Amino acid sequence: MVMVRLESISKSFAGKDGPVSALDRIDLSIAKGEIFGIIGSSGAGKSTLVRLINLLERPTGGEVFVAGERVTDARGERLRELRRSIGMVFQHFNLLSARTVARNVAYPLELTGRYGKDEITEKVARLLARVGLSEHAHKYPRELSGGQKQRVGIARALACEPQVLLCDEATSALDPQTTGAVLDLLRQINRDLGVTIVLITHEMDVIRRTCDRVAVIDRGRVVEQGPVTDVFLHPRHPATLRLVREAEPDGGSLEAISASELGSSTVRLTFTGPNAHRPILGRIARENVVDYAILAGRVGHIREAPYAQFIVSLSGRDIAGAIAGLRASGVDVELQGGPQTEQTAVTSPRVGERALHVV
Amino acid sequence: MSFENIYWGDIAAALGQTLAMVGGALLLTIVVGLPLGILLFLTGRQQLFQAPVAYGSLSFVLNIIRSVPFIILLIVLMPVTVLVTGTSLGIRGVIFPLVVGTSPFFARLVETALREVDRGIIEASLAMGASTSQTILRAVLPEALPSLFAAVTVTAIVLVDYTAMSGAIGGGGLGDLAIRYGYHRFQTEIMLVCVAILIVFVQLIQAGGNRLVTHFSCR
Numbered sequence: 063m064v065m066v067r068l069e070s071i072s073k074s075f076a077g078k079d080g081p082v083s084a085l086d087r088i089d090l091s092i093a094k095g096e097i098f099g100i101i102g103s104s105g106a107g108k109s110t111l112v113r114l115i116n117l118l119e120r121p122t123g124g125e126v127f128v129a130g131e132r133v134t135d136a137r138g139e140r141l142r143e144l145r146r147s148i149g150m151v152f153q154h155f156n157l158l159s160a161r162t163v164a165r166n167v168a169y170p171l172e173l174t175g176r177y178g179k180d181e182i183t184e185k186v187a188r189l190l191a192r193v194g195l196s197e198h199a200h201k202y203p204r205e206l207s208g209g210q211k212q213r214v215g216i217a218r219a220l221a222c223e224p225q226v227l228l229c230d231e232a233t234s235a236l237d238p239q240t241t242g243a244v245l246d247l248l249r250q251i252n253r254d255l256g257v258t259i260v261l262i263t264h265e266m267d268v269i270r271r272t273c274d275r276v277a278v279i280d281r282g283r284v285v286e287q288g289p290v291t292d293v294f295l296h297p298r299h300p301a302t303l304r305l306v307r308e309a310e311p312d313g314g315s316l317e318a319i320s321a322s323e324l325g326s327s328t329v330r331l332t333f334t335g336p337n338a339h340r341p342i343l344g345r346i347a348r349e350n351v352v353d354y355a356i357l358a359g360r361v362g363h364i365r366e367a368p369y370a371q372f373i374v375s376l377s378g379r380d381i382a383g384a385i386a387g388l389r390a391s392g393v394d395v396e397l398q399g400g401p402q403t404e405q406t407a408v409t410s411p412r413v414g415e416r417a418l419h420v421v
Numbered sequence: 422m423s424f425e426n427i428y429w430g431d432i433a434a435a436l437g438q439t440l441a442m443v444g445g446a447l448l449l450t451i452v453v454g455l456p457l458g459i460l461l462f463l464t465g466r467q468q469l470f471q472a473p474v475a476y477g478s479l480s481f482v483l484n485i486i487r488s489v490p491f492i493i494l495l496i497v498l499m500p501v502t503v504l505v506t507g508t509s510l511g512i513r514g515v516i517f518p519l520v521v522g523t524s525p526f527f528a529r530l531v532e533t534a535l536r537e538v539d540r541g542i543i544e545a546s547l548a549m550g551a552s553t554s555q556t557i558l559r560a561v562l563p564e565a566l567p568s569l570f571a572a573v574t575v576t577a578i579v580l581v582d583y584t585a586m587s588g589a590i591g592g593g594g595l596g597d598l599a600i601r602y603g604y605h606r607f608q609t610e611i612m613l614v615c616v617a618i619l620i621v622f623v624q625l626i627q628a629g630g631n632r633l634v635t636h637f638s639c640r
């Protein structure tokens with residue numbers, strides 16, 4: 063079932079010399095219960111995009127559907143009701159500094175006017191227990207660490223039992239360790255409550271660890287989308303490549319290797335799932351009497367699933383046999399194009415670039 | 422100069438009048454100025470009810486009032502004062518012009534205080550399904566409380582200043598006493614006593630205001 067659907071959404075802002083387009087005909091479909099990532103560099107329009115879902119921003123064109131209902135022009139009580147069904151977590155937490163932790167979490171409940179005092183107290187206690195802040199209930203936000211503040215933000219966003227949770231750069235103001243803990247909490251909430259999560263970030267690492275599917279936004283357009291495994295391991299668009307490379311320790315590039323070294327026997331091998339832990343490459347090399355040099359590689363996890371990806375130069379007797387053997391073992395093999403002449407490098411720089419990168 | 426023939430009774434009465442004028446006018450200034458300040462805030466650029474024409478008009482009127490020196494405003498307003506309160510004399514006759522004089526000033530301070538509230542907090546409140554009035558009453562005003570107390574403090578001190586002037590046109594109070602005895606009758610000691618009391622009074626207002634600001638600062 064589709065939880066959030068954006069149909070040909072455009073958004074432009076009034077600028078000095080006429081309207082400036084921020085988003086251009088965006089189509090997105092987010093399934094119920096999934097963690098959907100939206101990634102892009104700053105200024106790509108992802109913050110605007112997420113604000114269109116709860117209509118903090120109004121689209122200049124297109125339609126927004128939430129839970130199958132067209133909400134594009136919802137106003138008044140209907141709009142407030144919609145927003146109650148969509149929790150939102152912010153980069154800078156946006157907690158009320160004049161309220162204690164417990165009263166921050168109580169805030170959205172008070173707004174509805176539907177709950178008695180005791181009911182609110184009880185709900186708040188349960189929410190704080192969920193995010194592990196029970197003992198901080200009576201502190202003020204200024205007394206909390208960044209990670210704790212964001213936990214308050216998450217508890218507050220969950221108070222009205224939303225169907226969707228929007229996270230706008232929720233971990234960008236946190237240190238790496240805290241980021242991990244907050245992402246774990248979000249995944250746990252997604253598992254336990256079945257809340258659909260839309261996660262905006264500029265860090266591919268956050269997507270890799272948390273999301274089921276991802277859309278890449280570049281200059282106001284969706285340039286690539288799909289399961290995280292596909293987009294992360296086989297990025298196609300230059301913007302995606304750039305974002306994936308940023309997440310690699312050495313930039314994941316093979317720039318040091320000249321194009322001529324990448325012979326026709328240079329292949330990109332991707333091992334996913336259990337294959338990532340099996341000694342496939344060595345066995346195939348032995349069986350087909352080939353040698354291999356690993357030119358670049360990366361190993362890690364996408365959510366819990368391990369992956370390994372190498373660019374390997376093969377030499378020896380039966381290269382074709384080795385490639386066939388690898389494929390038969392379930393390894394994804396991509397030929398990295400032959401040695402390039404000056405001309406191809408000039409006329410199709412993207413092909414050239416792809417051949418040079420692991421990602 | 423001798424402090425023996427000071428009319429302590431008169432001074433006490435004048436102090437009472439000053440307190441009544443400052444207190445009454447302050448209360449009414451808050452009642453009038455706070456909504457005006459909220460209106461300025463809401464209709465301002467890039468705010469919740471952005472309305473350039475409404476903002477511009479209100480701003481213009483408030484600026485006109487603020488441009489008129491208070492002593493002139495007192496005189497100009499006299500007919501209106503008589504219409505509203507029945508007299509232009511005494512405490513009753515002076516509170517109306519005091520409120521007219523300080524409300525625009527207070528409204529500006531309120532506008533500034535509310536603008537200082539983090540926009541993210543307003544956005545978060547709206548995202549949680551709050552209406553605009555809920556956002557103002559439950560999020561923006563509580564967040565701005567320290568600045569609002571600071572604004573009230575400054576306004577109270579301005580009011581002390583203005584009551585002295587209003588004394589000149591028959592309002593009574595310490596300022597009036599200081600002018601009548603100290604200036605017109607060359608009894609410098611009475612003027613000094615009045616001034617000393619005013620200094621203490623202003624210090625107390627400032628100290629009290631500071632305490633409130635600190636107490637409500639949660640940041």
